[in-house]
Amino acid sequence: MKSEHSWRYLTLGILLSTMAFFIIVQMVRIQVSPQAQVFRDRGSANTGGWQTIVPPRGEILDRWGHLLAGNITVYEVGVELADVRNPSTIAMAMNAVVGSNYDDVFATVSQPYSEKAIYRVIADFVSEEKKSRLEQLKEEMDIAYGDQKDKNRPSLSGLIFTPHLQRSYPEKELASNILGFVNREGKGYFGVEEKFNDLLAGTPQTLWISADPNRVEELPKVPDGVSLVLTIDRAIQSEIQSILQTALKESGAEAGTIVVMDPQTGEILGMATTPLLDLNEYWHYNEIFENPTPFNKAVSQSYEPGSVFKVLTMATALDSGAVKPDTPFLDTGVFEIGGVVIHNWDGGAWGPQDMLGCLQHSLNVCLAWVASKTGANFFYKYMQDFGIGHLTGVDLAGEVPGRLKLPGDGDWYEADLGTNAFGQGVSVTPIQMVMAVSALANDGKMVTPRIVRSMIDKGREYNTQPQVAGMPISPKTARAITKMLASSLEIESSDALIEGYRVAGKTGTAEIPTPFGYTSNATNASFVGWGPVDDPQFLVYVWLEKPTSSPWGSVVAAPVFREVVERLVVLLNIPPDKVRQRLLEGQ
Amino acid sequence: MNDVQRFTQVYTQAPWRKQLQMIGLFLVLLILAALVAGIYLSVSARTAEIGRSIQGMRYQIEIIKRGNADLSTQLADITSDEVMRKRASELGFHPLETGDEVLYLIVPGYSDRQPVNIEPAPSLALPSNPSLPSDYTQSLLDWLRERVFEPAAPLLEAKP
Numbered sequence: 156m157k158s159e160h161s162w163r164y165l166t167l168g169i170l171l172s173t174m175a176f177f178i179i180v181q182m183v184r185i186q187v188s189p190q191a192q193v194f195r196d197r198g199s200a201n202t203g204g205w206q207t208i209v210p211p212r213g214e215i216l217d218r219w220g221h222l223l224a225g226n227i228t229v230y231e232v233g234v235e236l237a238d239v240r241n242p243s244t245i246a247m248a249m250n251a252v253v254g255s256n257y258d259d260v261f262a263t264v265s266q267p268y269s270e271k272a273i274y275r276v277i278a279d280f281v282s283e284e285k286k287s288r289l290e291q292l293k294e295e296m297d298i299a300y301g302d303q304k305d306k307n308r309p310s311l312s313g314l315i316f317t318p319h320l321q322r323s324y325p326e327k328e329l330a331s332n333i334l335g336f337v338n339r340e341g342k343g344y345f346g347v348e349e350k351f352n353d354l355l356a357g358t359p360q361t362l363w364i365s366a367d368p369n370r371v372e373e374l375p376k377v378p379d380g381v382s383l384v385l386t387i388d389r390a391i392q393s394e395i396q397s398i399l400q401t402a403l404k405e406s407g408a409e410a411g412t413i414v415v416m417d418p419q420t421g422e423i424l425g426m427a428t429t430p431l432l433d434l435n436e437y438w439h440y441n442e443i444f445e446n447p448t449p450f451n452k453a454v455s456q457s458y459e460p461g462s463v464f465k466v467l468t469m470a471t472a473l474d475s476g477a478v479k480p481d482t483p484f485l486d487t488g489v490f491e492i493g494g495v496v497i498h499n500w501d502g503g504a505w506g507p508q509d510m511l512g513c514l515q516h517s518l519n520v521c522l523a524w525v526a527s528k529t530g531a532n533f534f535y536k537y538m539q540d541f542g543i544g545h546l547t548g549v550d551l552a553g554e555v556p557g558r559l560k561l562p563g564d565g566d567w568y569e570a571d572l573g574t575n576a577f578g579q580g581v582s583v584t585p586i587q588m589v590m591a592v593s594a595l596a597n598d599g600k601m602v603t604p605r606i607v608r609s610m611i612d613k614g615r616e617y618n619t620q621p622q623v624a625g626m627p628i629s630p631k632t633a634r635a636i637t638k639m640l641a642s643s644l645e646i647e648s649s650d651a652l653i654e655g656y657r658v659a660g661k662t663g664t665a666e667i668p669t670p671f672g673y674t675s676n677a678t679n680a681s682f683v684g685w686g687p688v689d690d691p692q693f694l695v696y697v698w699l700e701k702p703t704s705s706p707w708g709s710v711v712a713a714p715v716f717r718e719v720v721e722r723l724v725v726l727l728n729i730p731p732d733k734v735r736q737r738l739l740e741g742q
Numbered sequence: 743m744n745d746v747q748r749f750t751q752v753y754t755q756a757p758w759r760k761q762l763q764m765i766g767l768f769l770v771l772l773i774l775a776a777l778v779a780g781i782y783l784s785v786s787a788r789t790a791e792i793g794r795s796i797q798g799m800r801y802q803i804e805i806i807k808r809g810n811a812d813l814s815t816q817l818a819d820i821t822s823d824e825v826m827r828k829r830a831s832e833l834g835f836h837p838l839e840t841g842d843e844v845l846y847l848i849v850p851g852y853s854d855r856q857p858v859n860i861e862p863a864p865s866l867a868l869p870s871n872p873s874l875p876s877d878y879t880q881s882l883l884d885w886l887r888e889r890v891f892e893p894a895a896p897l898l899e900a901k902p
Contacts, residue, residue, distance in 0.1 A: 211807065211808075211811060214814075216858070216860070218857040218858065219855075219857065219858050220858035220860060221818065221821075221823075222814060222815065222817075222818035225811060225814055225815040225818055226811040226815065227811065227812055227815050228808045228809075228811065228812050283812075318805075318808060320808060320811060323815045325815055325818035325819045325822050326818075326822050326823060326824075327822075327824075329822075329823055329824075367793075368789070368790045368791075368792075368793025368794040368796070368797060369786075369789055369790060369793050370793075371793040371796045371797055371800075374800070382860075384857070384858065384860065389823055390823070393823045393827075608857060609859075611860055611861050614861055614862075615861055615862065615863065615864040616859055616860060616861040616862065616863055616864075617863075617864060618863070653840075654840065654841075721840050722837075725837075725838045728854065728855075730844075730846040734846050738846060738848055741848055
């Protein structure tokens, strides 16, 4: 019995061993064959793929949480070449719905499928609406012609839609000069978008995404871009933009700028400049901002400010002790300094004055005398302390420092002291003036202007803090100059006055230098003011370029200041002075 | 000697009984191996299924994030300054003009409108990140070690 079956066991054993042997030989052969690497590559190609994960760009909001810059879903439209049945239909549909060029799409889609030509992009940044229309067409064609066996039947087969995010600006032109824009490559240009581009964009990561569900935990989380809450108040921004547009029409000015800041914290509440750009159509930039117009003149264009600069000259003189508010001055209409004769704005002589009168009548002769009495060393030291000629550090892209010539510079002459005293021969940006004047409105403390109130990163909100940029003058001087400027406006019955509110301010009318000197009749009209004088809560700077209705700041810029303040006191809930005093006493 | 052989033969198990024991042992081992393999396969399949659903959920998260971004932008569109002004105007409201009668009141306890805080400040304590209990992550060996070598809960409580 045993020997009867043993040959069967032996045969079966040999057979199975032979099969096992051949299997092992085949396995070894495959492992060491020249095609082994090809198999390995094919295998690993199916285990996952490299993907660049672009985090959503951070949002930008105003101080109350209104969205100023967000994101919307758009689509990349591509084709899987292997699935394309009718290139002509795809080209026609893309032309009709998206507006793509028929020939370009047809040429792309007609490429034969190969290992090197698998997928091709035919359009990008296609809106949800257009994508839905294409999908609908695809579906309708499948229903209408899907059963036909004709190879040339109409079909949108092969179309692939890949969603991604694109920047969107719901407020369109509002605060456009502050925000800047993002191009299709995701790079920020101008304003906050450029200044904080790295933070807003986040860090894109190229990762191997495994298809193996057992390795799902290995996929790291890519954090979203940082969101920014600005100091801007949407309502104030809207009001000052509207007021500026009206002012440009009424004054015939070429361009204008209005800046509103809280002088105690440095928070910019509104910053309107022209021209404006609908940020959702940023590709019109080159047409609107003809070279060399800066995107935001409040920080990127310096100019000779004229008489608004006198507030700094007078503050310097008072603080250094060169003059007192009641120091007398006899205005003869001329003052010679460094071989140059200074005249008043009207060419006249104003007779006996005190310092209040000099500011009230904006007398160039008096201020040149005040500067000479202060002395060049003190004058320029104070100007530097006020930040003139330096960047303010405002968190916006493209800030320029202006120019303050100093004794010792090759192009500085003694006469510059006289002209600088009334804001000629020195160039500043509006934001520099705002920062410098904040010292006058804030008991001598000069604050750094800021646009970003807080940053939101990974679920935490980090607030920025007010920064004191220096204390160029004493609180006593600041209060004295504020009082003088408030009185001068009241005595003059200035157009800047607001019923119920005491404000301080100064007009400015500056001649515009040309390559041949001050030969043009065009002027820069400005006004700087703050209030309420007992507790300043706003500081407003107005600059109108080349007004035609009148060249004078007192005529064209002062009323703009008043209009802005009339809206500000409502939007900032500031009761009239008398009511405020009564309420304070009631508390 | 014969007695010894007889004695041994009497107390020695029958060959068929030995074979049966061997077969039984083999079958027990086979069943154990099959059981382990089955459990392993079941756990692997569940892990893969859960992994796949996590992948799906991550994809869903991306879709929801984009949806949220869209909705938030759409909301901003329909509540933009321009639209709200138009709507207010249509409802008969107009901006406060100079000279309009405004009544200011002291309201005890009222604090003025404060700028928005969207997220908590970094210094504030936040709920800790959700974490899986150890029951979901410890291995069988860890569990055994914990049960065998570490004191039981009542003993821990009895410690001074």
